[in-house]
Amino acid sequence: MGQLISTLTGAIVIIAVTVGFFVGANALVDLAPRRFSLFATLASAVIGAVVGVIVNSGGWFLGGLLWPLGGALLGALVGGLLWARHPPPAERRWRIPDRSRPFIFLFPALSFLGITLVVPTIRTIYLSFRSRRGDELKGVENYRSVFRDETLFSIKGAGDILTSRLFLVGLVIALAALAITVTRGITTRRGVDLSAPTPTVSLTTAAILVLLAAMGSLHGVIWNNIFWVVFVTGLSTIIGLAIAVLADRSRGESVAKALIFMPMAISFVGASVIWRFVYAFTPASREQIGLLNATWVGAGGDPQAWVQQVPWNTMFLIVIMIWIQTGFAMVVLSSAIKGVPSEQLEAAKVDGASEVQIFWRVTVPHIRPTIAVVATTLVITVLKVYDIVKVMTSGEFGTNVIANRMFDEVFINRNTGLGSALAVLLFVAVVPLMVLNVRRVRRGEQA
Amino acid sequence: MSAVVTADQAAVPQLARPSVGGVLHRWLGAVPSFVLWGLVVLWSVPTVGLLVSSFRAEDAVKGTGWWTVGTDPQLTTANYRAVFSTSGSDAPNMWHHFANSLAITIPATVIPIAIAAFAAYAFAWMDFRGRHWLFIGVVALLAVPFQMSLIPLLQLFTGGAHLTLFGQTMTLFPDLDLAGSTTAVWLTHIGFGLPLAIFLLHNFIASLPSDIFEAARIDGADHPTIFWRLVVPLSVPALAAFAIFQFLWVWNDYLVARTFLGSGGSGLENAPMTIRLATLSGSRGQDWHLLTAAAFVSIAVPLAVFFALQRYFVRGLLAGSVKG
Numbered sequence: 001m002g003q004l005i006s007t008l009t010g011a012i013v014i015i016a017v018t019v020g021f022f023v024g025a026n027a028l029v030d031l032a033p034r035r036f037s038l039f040a041t042l043a044s045a046v047i048g049a050v051v052g053v054i055v056n057s058g059g060w061f062l063g064g065l066l067w068p069l070g071g072a073l074l075g076a077l078v079g080g081l082l083w084a085r086h087p088p089p090a091e092r093r094w095r096i097p098d099r100s101r102p103f104i105f106l107f108p109a110l111s112f113l114g115i116t117l118v119v120p121t122i123r124t125i126y127l128s129f130r131s132r133r134g135d136e137l138k139g140v141e142n143y144r145s146v147f148r149d150e151t152l153f154s155i156k157g158a159g160d161i162l163t164s165r166l167f168l169v170g171l172v173i174a175l176a177a178l179a180i181t182v183t184r185g186i187t188t189r190r191g192v193d194l195s196a197p198t199p200t201v202s203l204t205t206a207a208i209l210v211l212l213a214a215m216g217s218l219h220g221v222i223w224n225n226i227f228w229v230v231f232v233t234g235l236s237t238i239i240g241l242a243i244a245v246l247a248d249r250s251r252g253e254s255v256a257k258a259l260i261f262m263p264m265a266i267s268f269v270g271a272s273v274i275w276r277f278v279y280a281f282t283p284a285s286r287e288q289i290g291l292l293n294a295t296w297v298g299a300g301g302d303p304q305a306w307v308q309q310v311p312w313n314t315m316f317l318i319v320i321m322i323w324i325q326t327g328f329a330m331v332v333l334s335s336a337i338k339g340v341p342s343e344q345l346e347a348a349k350v351d352g353a354s355e356v357q358i359f360w361r362v363t364v365p366h367i368r369p370t371i372a373v374v375a376t377t378l379v380i381t382v383l384k385v386y387d388i389v390k391v392m393t394s395g396e397f398g399t400n401v402i403a404n405r406m407f408d409e410v411f412i413n414r415n416t417g418l419g420s421a422l423a424v425l426l427f428v429a430v431v432p433l434m435v436l437n438v439r440r441v442r443r444g445e446q447a
Numbered sequence: 448m449s450a451v452v453t454a455d456q457a458a459v460p461q462l463a464r465p466s467v468g469g470v471l472h473r474w475l476g477a478v479p480s481f482v483l484w485g486l487v488v489l490w491s492v493p494t495v496g497l498l499v500s501s502f503r504a505e506d507a508v509k510g511t512g513w514w515t516v517g518t519d520p521q522l523t524t525a526n527y528r529a530v531f532s533t534s535g536s537d538a539p540n541m542w543h544h545f546a547n548s549l550a551i552t553i554p555a556t557v558i559p560i561a562i563a564a565f566a567a568y569a570f571a572w573m574d575f576r577g578r579h580w581l582f583i584g585v586v587a588l589l590a591v592p593f594q595m596s597l598i599p600l601l602q603l604f605t606g607g608a609h610l611t612l613f614g615q616t617m618t619l620f621p622d623l624d625l626a627g628s629t630t631a632v633w634l635t636h637i638g639f640g641l642p643l644a645i646f647l648l649h650n651f652i653a654s655l656p657s658d659i660f661e662a663a664r665i666d667g668a669d670h671p672t673i674f675w676r677l678v679v680p681l682s683v684p685a686l687a688a689f690a691i692f693q694f695l696w697v698w699n700d701y702l703v704a705r706t707f708l709g710s711g712g713s714g715l716e717n718a719p720m721t722i723r724l725a726t727l728s729g730s731r732g733q734d735w736h737l738l739t740a741a742a743f744v745s746i747a748v749p750l751a752v753f754f755a756l757q758r759y760f761v762r763g764l765l766a767g768s769v770k771g
Contacts, residue, residue, distance in 0.1 A: 004550040010630045011554035014637075018562060026671045054619065101670050102575035109566035109641055110581075112559075115620070116638020117588050120599035127598065239486075246483040256487045258757065262494070265753035265760075266746045267699030269721045273728055273742040274493045277500065277735060287511055289735065291496060294512050323490065331761055384592045387701040391725050403594055403702070411709075416598055423594040434590040441586045 018108045025104045032096035037084035041076050044083060048075020128420035142421035150220065157217035164216060170209030177202035197360050216311050221400045224314055228385050228401060232321045233378040237371060240329025244337055245359060257334065261327035268387035275320045276392060281305040310398040317399055320388050329374045336370035337363060376433045383426055402426055501526055501739040508736040526740035539727060539737060541720065541744050548698060548719040550629045555636035555697040556690055563644030568674050571653035572660060588642040597706045604631045629717050631707040640693045647766050651685035652678055688763035691756050695749050701725060720745040
């Protein structure tokens with residue numbers, strides 16, 4: 001309760017300061033056209049007080065009030081005696097309220113953004129070039145150690161990919177799909193179309209197999225992050241799209257969608273506890289209480305500690321994120337599917353197109369921009385994955401990710417330099433998506 | 448509607464013919480619906496298991512699978528009494544952390560709305576130099592990972608920011624000594640929520656018809672009057688959409704809270720429910736009767752908000768889906 005009261009007091013102070021600034025500043029600039037000398041005196045006093053507050057390092061005469069009060073008085077004298085004596089012409093006085101209004105409306109937001117996002121981002125970049133405690137310049141030393149540390153990044157297993165069974169199966173599927181598509185394209189003389197259903201599905205399957213092969217062979221925090229991003233983005237989008245299509249205009253659509261969407265409302269921590277229970281492991285002598293092990297044992301297997309077995313444990317953590325994010329993909333894609341013009345669907349039906357053809361030739365091209373939005377949003381979200389790994393494994397058993405390692409570097413190893421470098425790594429990965437977002441918004445504004 | 452019914456009726460006699468093709472066709476027609484509801488069940492089962500287990504006795508939870516509840520339906524609220532209990536040094540004490548979650552979430556939801564509404568109005572309906580580029584900057588900030596801010600913000604809230612020039616130390620930001628306080632957490636959430644708030648509200652306010660603004664101008668209203676009398680009342684749907692989004696986001700946050708509150712024994716005093724749940728999962732990981740009940744307590748509020756206000760939540764999601 002104590003926290004609740006002190007926090008509410010703080011919140012009321014912030015609201016009072018913000019609204020007070022807003023009302024006060026608007027009233028002040030409204031004085032400028034008609035009562036310029038009062039405006040000049042008050043505005044200069046405020047500027048003087050602010051300068052006084054900044055210059056004062058606290059704890060001086062009169063409890064530190066001397067500087068702000070002195071500044072205000074000095075400002076008032078200068079403003080009242082000098083500025084007020086030389087008022088600008090009337091038409092420029094009238095422009096003062098209009099010119100300053102945008103600044104007054106923006107100031108609270110810009111100061112919060114500056115303090116919490118812009119300046120810290122610049123400072124983190126600065127810290128990433130400095131030593132553990134930030135007291136010495138280190139150049140790119142932190143970045144070099146990121147890629148030299150084998151727990152962070154290693155290409156040792158890269159050779160094993162080529163000999164792994166998953167990779168070979170994936171390769172065979174991909175080659176077969178390509179061969180069939182190319183021959184069919186040539187024999188039917190319709191040209192090679194890789195976006196048709198069969199090649200798309202088989203190439204996607206092949207890609208998943210190859211990625212799984214990479215997951216089995218490549219180790220390190222950065223690789224883990226890449227697997228998280230690729231698998232969650234890809235699978236959430238595909239499953240979300242499938243559910244959106246299946247649920248569209250079917251009975252009980254809203255119930256089905258609400259249930260799939262529900263995990264979005266649950267915290268990552270809550271979701272992790274839910275899934276720890278699904279993955280729970282007890283020795284074979286006892287009854288299994290985890291759903292997965294119970295199913296597995298029921299099918300004749302030995303109980304497994306799923307989240308402790310390298311390398312597939314990362315996949316079991318990734319499943320949790322897919323469980324959460326599929327609802328997001330589904331909701332956004334579903335609203336895009338509802339936006340496909342019904343005339344086009346009717347026309348396709350009249351022409352005798354099957355459901356699959358309509359989906360592939362009408363719906364998908366129409367919602368392609370939305371798929372891109374969903375994918376970028378997912379990549380940005382998944383890059384920062386932290387809570388799930390922290391709760392499930394604390395980053396042990398080879399499951400660590402950049403955000404969790406960064407936290408440990410800063411708060412356990414007390415190495416802000418390396419921690420900042422890891423944060424910058426996430427930032428750099430996000431920059432291309434940031435550019436995409438900005439472009440998208442600019443296009444939208446022009447249209 | 449009537450056309451659909453007729454089509455169905457026309458199809459029935461055709462399918463009712465006992466031909467092999469007809470039966471096969473009907474079975475194939477049902478496959479999408481099987482797949483859909485299969486996925487729905489798959490998606491719901493983990494949460495149902497948690498909910499069921501939270502009402503089972505300790506021995507039952509630890510000894511048998513929750514799906515056996517059908518043959519042995521003995522339910523109890525003992526687990527919930529246990530997670531709300533305050534006795535013992537490692538008591539879950541969930542009411543306390545529930546209050547902390549509220550203490551963080553309320554200001555972090557209310558304050559950005561006010562601040563963002565001012566800015567969104569300026570971006571939408573005021574002319575000033577740099578408007579376009581500033582707005583682009585806000586959109587860019589949507590994607591910045593919060594990890595970029597955490598270290599400097601922690602330093603700022605625990606030591607302020609000072610600049611020494613000519614022997615005089617100036618205070619650019621006062622040392623508020625906020626380490627370990629909920630204030631540091633919600634102050635941070637205000638800043639992190641602002642880009643989305645400004646973006647969402649700007650899109651909404653910019654789409655309001657310009658006639659009403661011109662009419663108000665002609666009647667002699669200035670910008671502050673238009674803002675309070677016209678824009679705020681008209682923007683209630685967008686404000687609600689953002690409020691729900693931000694509420695769920697802050698309530699569910701773990702990273703920001705953990706950065707400023709720590710997660711050690713001493714840091715738990717001000718910890719929200721996410722942190723308490725995570726520490727329970729670490730320290731009492733096998734006490735499934737407690738964990739399931741504690742987890743359900745922590746997700747009950749967001750689930751209630753979600754099911755009651757799903758429409759607004761979806762609206763916010765669709766409008767802001769370039770968010771990071």
